[in-house]
Amino acid sequence: MEESSEPDLDRIDLNILRILQAEGRLSNAELAMRVNVSAATCHRRTQRLFEEGYITGVRAEVAPAAVGLGALVMVGVVLDRSTPDSFAAFEKAVLAIKDVLDCNLVAGDFDYLLKIRVRDMVDFNKLHGQTLIALPGVRQTRTFFVMKEVKENARLAF
Amino acid sequence: MEESSEPDLDRIDLNILRILQAEGRLSNAELAMRVNVSAATCHRRTQRLFEEGYITGVRAEVAPAAVGLGALVMVGVVLDRSTPDSFAAFEKAVLAIKDVLDCNLVAGDFDYLLKIRVRDMVDFNKLHGQTLIALPGVRQTRTFFVMKEVKENARLAF
DNA sequence: TCTAAAAATGGAAGAATCTTCCGAGCCTGA
DNA sequence: TCAGGCTCGGAAGATTCTTCCATTTTTAGA
Numbered sequence: 366m367e368e369s370s371e372p373d374l375d376r377i378d379l380n381i382l383r384i385l386q387a388e389g390r391l392s393n394a395e396l397a398m399r400v401n402v403s404a405a406t407c408h409r410r411t412q413r414l415f416e417e418g419y420i421t422g423v424r425a426e427v428a429p430a431a432v433g434l435g436a437l438v439m440v441g442v443v444l445d446r447s448t449p450d451s452f453a454a455f456e457k458a459v460l461a462i463k464d465v466l467d468c469n470l471v472a473g474d475f476d477y478l479l480k481i482r483v484r485d486m487v488d489f490n491k492l493h494g495q496t497l498i499a500l501p502g503v504r505q506t507r508t509f510f511v512m513k514e515v516k517e518n519a520r521l522a523f
Numbered sequence: 524m525e526e527s528s529e530p531d532l533d534r535i536d537l538n539i540l541r542i543l544q545a546e547g548r549l550s551n552a553e554l555a556m557r558v559n560v561s562a563a564t565c566h567r568r569t570q571r572l573f574e575e576g577y578i579t580g581v582r583a584e585v586a587p588a589a590v591g592l593g594a595l596v597m598v599g600v601v602l603d604r605s606t607p608d609s610f611a612a613f614e615k616a617v618l619a620i621k622d623v624l625d626c627n628l629v630a631g632d633f634d635y636l637l638k639i640r641v642r643d644m645v646d647f648n649k650l651h652g653q654t655l656i657a658l659p660g661v662r663q664t665r666t667f668f669v670m671k672e673v674k675e676n677a678r679l680a681f
Numbered sequence: 682t683c684t685a686a687a688a689a690t691g692g693a694a695g696a697a698t699c700t701t702c703c704g705a706g707c708c709t710g711a
Numbered sequence: 712t713c714a715g716g717c718t719c720g721g722a723a724g725a726t727t728c729t730t731c732c733a734t735t736t737t738t739a740g741a
Contacts, residue, residue, distance in 0.1 A: 374589070382590065385583035389547050394727065403691040408729065419589045424582060424678070425543035431532070431577045432540065432681035439629060439636055456673045463680030471597060471667035478597055478667060482679060509629035509636060515614045518676065520582070521640060522621030523590035552698065561720045566700065 374419070377402060379523065381410055382419060386520050389423040426518075434482045437511040438489050441475035444502040452476075454501040464492055475507070486510070532577070535560060537681065539568055540577060544678050547581040584676075592640045595669040596647050599633035602660040610634075612659040622650055633665070644668070 374382075380400045384391065391399075397407035414420045429435060444451055452470065455477070459468045467480035479497075483489045489508075497506055532540075538558045542549065549557075555565035572578045587593065602609055610628065613635070617626045625638035637655075641647045647666075655664055 379590070382583070382585050386585050387580075387582065389581035389583040392727065393729090404728080405692080405730080406690055409689085412729095419586055421584045421586050422545075423547035424545065424584060425540070425547040426579045426582060427540050427544050427679055427681075428577055428579050429679060432537070432679060434679055434681060437627065439627065460674060463677075465674060466677045466679075468674040469595065469597065469667075469669040470671035470673060471669050473665065473667040475667065477673070507631065509627075509631040509633065511627040511629050513628040515628060515635070516618060516623060516626040519621075519624045521585055521587060521590060521592055521624075523585075523592060550698065551700090562699080563701080563721080564719060567718085570700095 378410060378414060378419075381407070381414060383520075383523070385411070385414075385420065385423070429482055433484050436483050436485050436489060437514060438481045438483065439509040439511065440479040440481060440493075440497065441507040441509070442477040442479060442497075442500075443474075443504045443506070444476045445504045446502065447476070451502045455503070458500045462492075462496060536568060536572060536577075539565070539572060541678075541681070543569070543578065543581070547583075587640055591642050594641050594643050594647060595672060596639045596641065597667040597669065598637040598639060598651075598655065599665040599667070600635040600637060600655075600658075601632075601662045601664070602634045603662045604660060605634070609660045613661070616658045620650075620654060 377400050381396065384396060384399055393408050393411065394404050396411070397404040400407060402410070429437075442455075444455060456468070456470075459465055459477075459479070464481050464483050465479050466482055467478075469478050470476065471478050481489070481492070483492055489510075493506070493508065497503070535558050539554065542554060542557055551566050551569065552562050554569070555562040558565060560568070587595075600613075602613060614626070614628075617623055617635075617637070622639050622641050623637050624640055625636075627636050628634065629636050639647070639650070641650055647668075651664070651666065655661070
């Protein structure tokens with residue numbers, strides 16, 4: 366009688382996740398009302414969702430432009446060789462670059478796709494010329510300047 | 524006497540932003556201690572950061588795999604024509620697709636780059652065949668399956 | 682079907698936190 | 712120098728959190 370996909374999350378848990386995903390600072394009392402359980406139960410449920418890793422953290426979203434990070438750039442990276450060592454070295458180096466928000470190993474024309482936030486194009490050119498192309502094993506990069514952010518970091522639909 | 528870049532954020536405000544970006548559920552009392560001001564001042568500062576749009580929201584991060592969204596896919600999209608109407612129609616349609624987390628208009632080989640989360644490759648194939656290539660004005664798409672998420676949604680460095 | 686153990690629930694209350702008011706300190710400009 | 716505006720921290724009522732406990736609901740076996 367095991368459920369097929371999401372083992373131990375019932376409708377209430379899923380609603381808590383959905384609501385906190387949108388409003389992470391909601392008070393427990395208000396959250397309890399919205400999901401139709403008592404404050405005590407809601408508190409226990411939410412605590413469990415944190416403890417068991419369904420919620421990995423709660424973060425305030427800072428407006429990038431407000432802190433001088435107005436430029437968003439996507440970069441495709443191709444490495445020289447496709448060896449495990451080569452990948453590992455590249456990944457370790459990328460993790461240390463604060464401007465890189467996302468880094469994904471992909472199948473397709475690139476080895477990695479990066480998402481980068483910097484102040485402006487001048488800053489990106491410096492990052493590109495001094496850091497990115499100097500990363501271990503990089504054969505070539507392809508840059509995609511973002512001209513308009515249509516949708517950014519949307520909530521998960523479940 | 525206008526400052527060049529970040530007008531009205533002093534060191535304390537920036538620290539509040541940095542801390543809340545990492546721990547959005549921190550109590551005001553604890554936050555006040557960390558930034559070395561009284562609870563009252565910290566409360567006022569934080570409130571202002573919300574009201575003036577420096578913090579756009581606070582969100583719980585839900586583990587994608589826990590809610591059945593284990594697959595991450597990047598898709599490059601090229602449109603038939605590069606007219607404003609064409610772009611507008613595409614963007615409007617994309618905003619309605621819940622699986623699309625990011626959508627950016629870029630300069631380069633593609634018109635748009637999408638970031639999509641679905642359950643698995645089967646789900647992606649369905650989404651691709653039934654929805655993506657049927658979006659208004661789409662000439663071609665290029666799919667990049669993510670094989671490893673090296674860095675995901677990192678915090679802004681400022 | 683029935684029963685007993687196990688688990689989850691909601692109410693209540695002490696503890697902790699929030700939120701606002703107020704007076705004091707500190708620049709700023711005349 | 713001094714008046715005005717701004718920001719600060721302490722304090723206290725209001726709100727919220729967190730836990731305990733009795734009750735209800737669910738589960739599993741006979």
